[in-house]
Amino acid sequence: MKHDQFFRDFLANHVNLNPARLERLDGHVNAVSDYLADNLTGYQGVERQGSYALGTITRPVQEAQEYDADLLLLMEYRLDWEAPDYIDGVRACLRGHTRYREIARRKTRCVTLDYAGDVHLDIVPCISFNGTQYICNSETGKFEPTDGTGYRDWFNDRNRETGGNLKRVTRLLKYMRDHKGNFTAPSVLLTTLIGNTVDGTGEFDSVPDALHTVMSRIDSFLQAHPRMPFIANPALPEEDFTRKWDQRKYAHFREMFHTYALRVGDAYAEHDHNKSVRKWRAVFGDDFGELREATAKSRAVRPQRPWAR
Helix, strand or coil, X not given: CCCHHHHHHHHXXXXXXXXXXXXXXXXXXXXXXXXXXXXXXCEEEEEEEHHHHHCCCECCCCCCCXXXXXXXXXXXXXXXXXXXXXHHHHHHHHCCCHHHHCCEEECCCCEEEEECCXXXXXXXXXXXXXXXXXXXXXXXXXXXXXXXHXXXXXXXXXXXXXXXXXXXXXXXXXHHHHHHCCCCCCHHHHHHHHHCCCCCCCCXXXXXXXXXXXXXXXXXXXXXXXXXXXXXXXXXXXXXXXXXXXXXXXXXXXXXXXXXXXXXXXXXXXXXXXXXXXXXXXXXXXXXXXXXXCCHHHHCCCCCCHHXX
C-alpha cells in the first residue's frame, strides 16, 4: 500500500531539516558571505554546494546534533599562490572577525565555521583556470578539478522528471542510513546512485512509487556487481565516488541495501492498511503513519458453537 500522505507527513515532521534551522543556516551564509565580500582579497562570489544546494539536507538524529553544509567560495586565481595558500588566506580573513575568530578551523579542503549545537559550515575555496574549476588540497598541495554546479544541474534535471519526488526519496534514504546506523555511504555517492535510476521510465508519481522504483533499481545494480564498481561523478566522469570505500564496506552496503529493498517491496505490495503501515515502520520506525482502529464488526465477539458451551 502506498500511503503517499503518510510519507509527506513523515518527511515534514521527522526527516526534513527544521525550518527554523534552515533559516538560521541561510542567515549564517548571508552574514559570512557579506563579510568575505568586503574583506577577502580575490573574492568573486559564493555558491551553495552538496546537500545544501540540492535541497536534500536532513534533520540530525538528535535534535541538538550538528549537521554539515557546504559553501563554494569563488576566488581569483593567483600565479604566486599554491593550493594551501587559498585555504590559509580564507582562514586568516575569517580570524579577523571577532565572531569567526574562535569558530574557524582549517581543514584539508576548506575552512569550517563551527556553530556549536547547530551546523558546521564548510567554506571551500575554488579557483578557475582554463575553463575548469579547482578546489584546493592543503595536504597534497594539489588543485583538484571540480564541477559542483554541473552536478547540481544533473540532479535537478532528474528531480524535475520525477515531479520533485527524487529529492524526497534522497532525504528518506539518508534518514534510513542515519537512523538505522547499520550501513554507511557518503551522501554524494548515495545521491548519485539515486539519480542514476531515473531514465525516463518507471513509477515516480508519488513518494512511495518513487522510493520503490529507486530502491529496486539500485538493488538490481548492486546485486549485479559483487565487486565494487566504478561509480562516476556524472558531471566529472573521471572522478570515482567509491574512492573512500573499500570492498568490505561496499559488500556490507550491498547486503544491507538488499535487505531494505526487500522490506520496501513487501510494504509497497501489501494491501491491508495496518499490515502495510507496520511493514513501513520496519523500514522507517514507529513514527511512520497511523494504524486504523478495528471496525465494530471485527471487534464483535464471535458466537460460541453449541458444543463449546
